[in-house]
Amino acid sequence: MRCSWCQKEIIRNLTMQEILWPFYLQAERCPSCSELLSPITEPCCPTCQKMGQASQCQDCLDWQDVYPDYKFQHHAFFQYDDAFQAWIHQYKFLGDYQLRRTFMAELRKFLKKEKFDVICAIPLSEERYLKRGFNQVEAFLTGANIKTQKLLVKKMNTVPQTQKNRAERLMTPQPFEVIVSKEDVQGKRILLVDDVYTTGRTLFHASEVLNLYQPSEIRTLSLAR
Ligand SMILES: [Zn+2]
Ligand SMILES: [Zn+2]
Known part of the structure; x- marks a missing residue:
């Protein structure tokens, strides 16, 4: 092997x-x-797992103000450090598709503990998809034999969240649209998956449009944060 x-x-x-x-x-x-990889360790924010926080971090408190009815709960496996950055660079930006199985064990272990009705990868815009040739999130999920369902499309390309300040982040227009019917979401326990959690903006946007269809719960997952 x-x-x-x-x-x-x-x-x-x-x-x-x-x-x-x-x-x-x-x-x-x-x-x-x-x-090389550093797992997320405690103490960390109980809702987004930001390390070095014993209680909910300021970012999560801010998000709660924006989405008071959404019970946000994120899980990440590893710290977004130099080693993880090297991996994501090779996988996502150089397009080394073989690396889609690097986190198979963590993904399978997580899904053994937590059961979901629907697992959905954060989509890429069509333009980005055509450029990269694969959706890197979809690929690491299916690479781990995890069945996914497409609930969303991304209508436009967005500037990376890290290049914005907080006010700009909150003003970012909603890039997602739900492409399934209400019955596919209503009452379902949904897991939204992204590669990296940076500011939360992407996952909150995706949850925002899905929450209109009343799922029982939306949890979020990323490889690193
Ligand atoms: Zn937090
Ligand atoms: Zn190795």
Whole structure:
């Protein structure tokens, strides 16, 4: 088996479960790649997992003012540090599609604990999609054998949120549109997935349009934050 990041051969004995049911064999990282990544650790904000916060962070309190009826709850696996940035650069910007399985184990573990009716990847605009050739979020989900459903389209390209101040972020126009009928959303427990959580703007926008169709809950997930 090869490392799902650096592609070096991983030599280890298979477990009895993997020998009997090869279905359990999943992509994995070699120890040196795994060591590069830093998991999110406590203390962190209970709603967005911003580290170094024992209680809800100011960003989350601000979002609560904007969306008082939305019970936001985000989960992220790793810190957005140099190592994660190197991974996302290779995967997303250089288009190294092989890397879509790097986080398979974390995704599967999370979905073993948490059950959802619908799992939806944040879409790209058509222009971005044509340029990149794949939706990087959709690809890491389906790469982990996770069934997804398209609920949204992105009507326009937006400037990266990191290049804006708070006021500009809040003024960003709604880029998403729901493309399914109300029955596909109403009463459903939905998981929205993105690659990175930076300001929350993208996920709050996506939740905003879906919340109009009264899902029972919308939770959000990203690989890093
Ligand atoms: Zn490796
Ligand atoms: Zn927070």
